[in-house]
Amino acid sequence: MAVRDSAPRRADRADRDVLRRELGQNFLQDDRAVRNLVRLAEGDGRHVLEIGPGKGAITEELLRSFDTVTAVEMDPHWAEHVRRKFAGERVTVFQGDFLDFRFPREIDTVVGNVPFGITTQILRSLLESTDWQSAALIVQWEVARKRAGRSGGSLLTTSWAPWYEFEVHDRVRAASFRPMPRVDGGILTIRRRPQPLLPESACRAFQNFAEAVFTGPGRGLAEILRRHIPRQTYRSLADRHGIPDGGLPKDLTLTQWVALFEASRSGYAPGATSPRTPAQGSGRDHEPATPGGRRLGPQRGGDPYAPRGQVRQTKGRQGARGSSYGRRTGR
Numbered sequence: 001m002a003v004r005d006s007a008p009r010r011a012d013r014a015d016r017d018v019l020r021r022e023l024g025q026n027f028l029q030d031d032r033a034v035r036n037l038v039r040l041a042e043g044d045g046r047h048v049l050e051i052g053p054g055k056g057a058i059t060e061e062l063l064r065s066f067d068t069v070t071a072v073e074m075d076p077h078w079a080e081h082v083r084r085k086f087a088g089e090r091v092t093v094f095q096g097d098f099l100d101f102r103f104p105r106e107i108d109t110v111v112g113n114v115p116f117g118i119t120t121q122i123l124r125s126l127l128e129s130t131d132w133q134s135a136a137l138i139v140q141w142e143v144a145r146k147r148a149g150r151s152g153g154s155l156l157t158t159s160w161a162p163w164y165e166f167e168v169h170d171r172v173r174a175a176s177f178r179p180m181p182r183v184d185g186g187i188l189t190i191r192r193r194p195q196p197l198l199p200e201s202a203c204r205a206f207q208n209f210a211e212a213v214f215t216g217p218g219r220g221l222a223e224i225l226r227r228h229i230p231r232q233t234y235r236s237l238a239d240r241h242g243i244p245d246g247g248l249p250k251d252l253t254l255t256q257w258v259a260l261f262e263a264s265r266s267g268y269a270p271g272a273t274s275p276r277t278p279a280q281g282s283g284r285d286h287e288p289a290t291p292g293g294r295r296l297g298p299q300r301g302g303d304p305y306a307p308r309g310q311v312r313q314t315k316g317r318q319g320a321r322g323s324s325y326g327r328r329t330g331r
Helices: 007-023 031-041 057-062 076-085 116-127 141-147 155-160 200-215 221-225 231-241 254-265
Strands: 047-051 068-073 091-095 109-113 134-140 164-172 185-192 313-315
Touching (some): 031 057, 031 109, 031 134, 031 164, 031 185, 047 057, 057 068, 057 109, 068 076, 076 091, 116 134, 116 141, 116 155, 134 141, 141 155, 141 164, 141 185, 155 200, 200 254, 221 231, 231 254
Parallel strands (some): 047 068, 047 109, 068 091, 109 134
Antiparallel strands (some): 091 313, 134 185, 164 185
């Protein structure tokens, strides 16, 4: 009787384990958490994009609530697994890096169990994308609280708050994931405001202003803002909106941010410096963009999935064809 050599299979499993750690994969295995995540994503949307489907537990629940599911999975093993599991269903699978993904225009909802190690990059990429209206994501619990302003405002959240609403929901215990991470997760929802607090044309200027205030010198808001707003104007705004002179940028409410920004655009005190331009910023992480200013999706008259690299896409039982990914980046 021939004996199969199990060494190659062990090597394959070891390779997958290494890749899983590199990608920060922690699979959600709590059915209640899966249902709550999908419930928070439900609304008027009919076409959902899932970030990192993994074994397909969330994908299966999404099929019960949405007309179509577009899944973006970086790990080739799990991308193929989801293709096979949902062959013939209303699921389209892309294998590649979400950070390079070009959103199809029909996508209106985004759901995902986000790798904890690249949460900020994914949020920034998502906020700069077009057309989608709501998102429900599992991120680290403290990140969810921070993005929702529970521990004070952050630069990222403030930069997008006039156009998006951030809210933290259920806590997801670390024991709900396999392998188990060191920290708990939490569900964060992001929704486009039906009536933005500022026009879209002001997005770049507002983000520059927010960055300049968060990173500006000074031991309190009065000192920081004197570089951007005339003293008398600031004094009037501080009295009217209850802005504490010794407070910090993270303490400002969205209403206060909008009032200060509008005052900064009306004129500057002699010798004051305006918010930094993109060229003066500190790199890509702080590069401003308008809502929906990147990854504009299919262009009129062009290939809706023009490939920027060699990756595969499968819909149901149809054959493989080019997708809209670019390079694969390490996580």
